[in-house]
Amino acid sequence: MVDFKTGKAKEGHERQVLLYGVLWWRVTGEAPSKVSLQYLGARRTWTVTPDQLEVAEEKLGAAIDAAGGALSEHPATARPGDGCRFCPARARCDEGWGHFLSTSARVRSGISDVEATVASAPSEYGFLATRDGKEVDVVFDAAVGRRLPPLAQGDVVRMLDCVVKDEGKTFEIRPWTEVFPTLSHHAAHA
Numbered sequence: 616m617v618d619f620k621t622g623k624a625k626e627g628h629e630r631q632v633l634l635y636g637v638l639w640w641r642v643t644g645e646a647p648s649k650v651s652l653q654y655l656g657a658r659r660t661w662t663v664t665p666d667q668l669e670v671a672e673e674k675l676g677a678a679i680d681a682a683g684g685a686l687s688e689h690p691a692t693a694r695p696g697d698g699c700r701f702c703p704a705r706a707r708c709d710e711g712w713g714h715f716l717s718t719s720a721r722v723r724s725g726i727s728d729v730e731a732t733v734a735s736a737p738s739e740y741g742f743l744a745t746r747d748g749k750e751v752d753v754v755f756d757a758a759v760g761r762r763l764p765p766l767a768q769g770d771v772v773r774m775l776d777c778v779v780k781d782e783g784k785t786f787e788i789r790p791w792t793e794v795f796p797t798l799s800h801h802a803a804h805a
């Protein structure tokens with residue numbers, strides 16, 4: 616059994632070719648006695664026994680059972696990681712959002728996700744807010760403001776892809792910015 620690889624050797628290739636061996640065994644009834652990883656400039660070959668193939672098969676079965684269990688969880692268990700910053704669910708996932716905030720540098724210009732607490736009743740063009748204990752301005756065009764969800768003083772709001780201005784003291788909600796009110800401080804502390 617030979618698995619041809621076009622890239623560099625990676626952790627996991629050995630297990631992969633072993634599982635190919637299991638599949639071969641179960642489909643043909645013949646257990647391979649050797650498996651090989653063929654890279655562009657090198658080949659690794661080693662012997663395998665039916666016992667090793669059975670162990671690999673049992674581990675795969677356990678992994679499939681675990682994956683099936685995880686897929687049946689509603690809501691699914693959060694697994695925060697580097698992908699959270701691109702995840703479309705990040706504003707509604709407290710674990711992922713928290714991970715994103717704690718691992719991201721504070722952006723002082725450009726586009727960023729921001730969490731702030733509404734500190735004044737929103738007007739047609741914006742509201743005062745606090746972020747990390749500091750007062751900031753959140754601004755928007757009237758047309759954008761009309762499409763925002765209802766916001767009240769004390770609401771914690773997550774804004775995806777807003778424009779950061781004034782060295783991080785002003786955040787502009789643009790037409791593409793997604794705005795998610797979360798728990799208000801009042802509700803959170805009730």
Ligand code: SF4
Pocket residue numbers: 693694695696698699702703704705708710711712
């Ligand atoms: S934000 Fe939540 S759902 Fe999205 S990748 Fe992160 S942990 Fe998973």
